[in-house]
Amino acid sequence: MNGCVINGTPIAIDFWKPTKAPQARLFFLTHLHTDHTQGLTRTWRLPIYTSPTNAVLLEHKFKLPKSIMRELEVGETYLIPVDKGGNYPISVTVLDANHVPGAVMFLFQGYFGNILYCGDMRWYPELLDHQVLRNVVEQNALDILYLDNTFSAPYCDFPSREDAKQELFKIIDSYPDHVVKIGIRDLGREDLLEAVARRFQERILVNQSKYELLQLLQYSDAFTVNPEEARIHAVPMNQLQVSAHKKWNQEHPTVSIMLTALYVGWQNGPYSSQHKNGFFTVPYSDHSSYSELLEMVAQLAPHQVIPIVQKWSTFGWWSSSSAPNQMVKADMSVYSHFLTFPPPEPILIPDAIADLMREGGPMLLAHQPRRCNLHRGLTPRPRRTLGVVCTTPECSSSSVSLLTTSPALSRPTSMMSQLNYQNPNEDTRGDLMLKDDEQFHQMPLANDRSSSLLKKVTLEKFTGNSTNGTIFKDQNKQNIREASDDKISKNEFSTSTEVASNYSFCSPTEGMQVNIPNPNKDSPEDHARIQRLFWMERASALMLSQCSLLMDDNGNTVNELSSLVENTEPICDSLHNLISLL
Numbered sequence: 001m002n003g004c005v006i007n008g009t010p011i012a013i014d015f016w017k018p019t020k021a022p023q024a025r026l027f028f029l030t031h032l033h034t035d036h037t038q039g040l041t042r043t044w045r046l047p048i049y050t051s052p053t054n055a056v057l058l059e060h061k062f063k064l065p066k067s068i069m070r071e072l073e074v075g076e077t078y079l080i081p082v083d084k085g086g087n088y089p090i091s092v093t094v095l096d097a098n099h100v101p102g103a104v105m106f107l108f109q110g111y112f113g114n115i116l117y118c119g120d121m122r123w124y125p126e127l128l129d130h131q132v133l134r135n136v137v138e139q140n141a142l143d144i145l146y147l148d149n150t151f152s153a154p155y156c157d158f159p160s161r162e163d164a165k166q167e168l169f170k171i172i173d174s175y176p177d178h179v180v181k182i183g184i185r186d187l188g189r190e191d192l193l194e195a196v197a198r199r200f201q202e203r204i205l206v207n208q209s210k211y212e213l214l215q216l217l218q219y220s221d222a223f224t225v226n227p228e229e230a231r232i233h234a235v236p237m238n239q240l241q242v243s244a245h246k247k248w249n250q251e252h253p254t255v256s257i258m259l260t261a262l263y264v265g266w267q268n269g270p271y272s273s274q275h276k277n278g279f280f281t282v283p284y285s286d287h288s289s290y291s292e293l294l295e296m297v298a299q300l301a302p303h304q305v306i307p308i309v310q311k312w313s314t315f316g317w318w319s320s321s322s323a324p325n326q327m328v329k330a331d332m333s334v335y336s337h338f339l340t341f342p343p344p345e346p347i348l349i350p351d352a353i354a355d356l357m358r359e360g361g362p363m364l365l366a367h368q369p370r371r372c373n374l375h376r377g378l379t380p381r382p383r384r385t386l387g388v389v390c391t392t393p394e395c396s397s398s399s400v401s402l403l404t405t406s407p408a409l410s411r412p413t414s415m416m417s418q419l420n421y422q423n424p425n426e427d428t429r430g431d432l433m434l435k436d437d438e439q440f441h442q443m444p445l446a447n448d449r450s451s452s453l454l455k456k457v458t459l460e461k462f463t464g465n466s467t468n469g470t471i472f473k474d475q476n477k478q479n480i481r482e483a484s485d486d487k488i489s490k491n492e493f494s495t496s497t498e499v500a501s502n503y504s505f506c507s508p509t510e511g512m513q514v515n516i517p518n519p520n521k522d523s524p525e526d527h528a529r530i531q532r533l534f535w536m537e538r539a540s541a542l543m544l545s546q547c548s549l550l551m552d553d554n555g556n557t558v559n560e561l562s563s564l565v566e567n568t569e570p571i572c573d574s575l576h577n578l579i580s581l582l
Helices: 052-062 125-129 131-138 161-173 190-200 208-216 242-251 290-300 326-330 332-338 351-358 490-500 524-542 561-567 569-574 576-580
Strands: 011-013 026-028 048-050 069-071 077-080 090-096 104-110 113-117 144-147 179-184 232-236 254-259 279-282 304-307 347-350 370-372 387-390 399-402 417-421 432-436 466-474 479-484 513-517
Touching: 048 052, 052 069, 052 208, 090 131, 104 131, 125 131, 125 290, 144 290, 161 190, 161 254, 161 279, 179 190, 179 242, 190 232, 242 254, 290 332, 304 332, 347 351
Parallel strands: 011 026, 026 048, 048 069, 113 144, 144 304, 179 232, 179 254, 254 279
Antiparallel strands: 077 090, 077 370, 090 104, 104 113, 347 387, 387 399, 417 432, 466 479, 466 513
């Protein structure tokens, strides 16, 4: 089975044995080839996240109810709440896998970082045209690439599908009076067969199950189930044998063509001597060649590569001593010089997610995916989080309790606050709530052209009634101004949301929304006091190396407002000029 549960997450891709991974909560399907659906039966009733085409094929093949389908359009980004409170959503960007009808790749983004799961795919450079993936790659922020390593070996060198198609055309042209048998699988090669029908202006014979599938996928009327209407026959791959080829030739001159790259690089391999008898092998593949895989990894520059295919056949043809060593396909060290340093850090699992994964499973999550216009995707992985850390590279998670410390400051940090990262342009995106013990950790900007940033941070240490206010910071002019929400002009709001669309995620210190006092209800003394407190908090962000953070004997942040003001008094003098500018 070519699927797994991503380490440290409740995400399962092409994995349909939930009793073996009780932490799995979200089940994704890349495509419907048999090795990616093992364990999936008609009795399955958990939600399946997949492409609309796959959803149709699932209903057709497994008779699954439509109610469990969670259709994700190709090219779109979706937000899926995971924990019960919906505080830790993940974003999923669906990308075309260039493999078979319905096949997709998934770009997952969340507390675990950025993970691209390829499933089965054939590399195409246009993949990087997608804005979310391009932004991740430009920042060198792709933490893990799950690679389709079907042909990840130096001897797996074969032509593009276009070149292989022309080779197929050439063979058929050479036998105009012969019946042509083309070996195909249950799913795949539909576009190629349609191209053959157009090229030779002939209908193609298929069996009844393939015909129903083609009608379901809305292919043109180029196929038939009547043998008398077609000279070119598409037959199941397992029926295309030398013995069957000889039998067909006894009835009518026949040429057989097997479309596969499995035997590329195999000296004197299967069917290599049969071309003189009219039995051909064309290296047409829906997987990436070795050279294409090298290009793909070089372009994506991930921090780590994990092979999807872990086991290889040792039966039949592959038991021969002349068969090439397939185990080298699982060796990812060949891509090491393309990787971005350093390797990804251990995944820090938020407590809410860890609790969810520890509960008995499988469990039905009622959350529906919500389409959102995330041009930049979600935040890169927060590097310092209170929770549990997952360190094992295997698919099954192994976690230990961890209270992190800041490596940058080499001391415990505090000021626990909830950070509400929110895109002002997209209300449906929701909030990504993070309990971050190093709230001033620098996260990469979307691009160097981002001249201004808008960020929201909710600080819960204040008391009394308050109204929301917004701080806008211009990075070039270093201006800071404050305005309550009801006083922001339309022009200012338009400018701020336009600016916000230019960023991915950054340090909370790049601009903050805070609770400021309500002058109608708070006394002038409280107003001045809390304003002063805010700028002390601001100062601590800018002067971390000099600011002493208050903690009690148990390591918790001191909540008393008076103590915080008193102990941070020395900072106020250094901020006198800054405050006076307001």
